[in-house]
Amino acid sequence: MTKDHGPSIKDDETYEALRKDGASKQKAARIANAQASDDQNPSKKGGKAPPYEEWTKDALYDRAQELEIDGRSDMSKDELIEALRKS
Template sequence: MTKDHGPQVKDDETYEALRKDGASKQKAARIANARANDEMSPSKKGGTSPPYEEWTRDELYDRAKEIDIDGRSDMTKDELIAALRDS
């Protein structure tokens, strides 16, 4: 039986499957909640944003701040790109 992870996780089954596959709690919750929302398509590839390589370091830093990446203030542009892709 699937455990209830509370109101912050909208699709407990997907969340647990992602955690078993090694996804972080944050990433598993983000994907599970997107799948539970009919207006989102997390399996659909592509977006409207340009690739990170075209962003400025300040833009990358601001995005890293939004998702609370530790150590972002000391990171170079390439390190910020890697950290954002790993999150």
């Protein structure tokens, strides 16, 4: 039986499945809530931003700073890409 995660989680079943697959609590909540909303369609392809490999290291660092990724100052471009994809 699916556990009730409170009013902040709109789709408990999706949330639990994502957590079981290793998604963070924040990511699982974002996806579960988006899927429960009629206004959003998270299964469709996102925006038109280029892949991280085409970003400059400075742009990657700025994005990592926005997401408050720890250790970003000491990361190489490849490490920043990996950290951004995991967040």
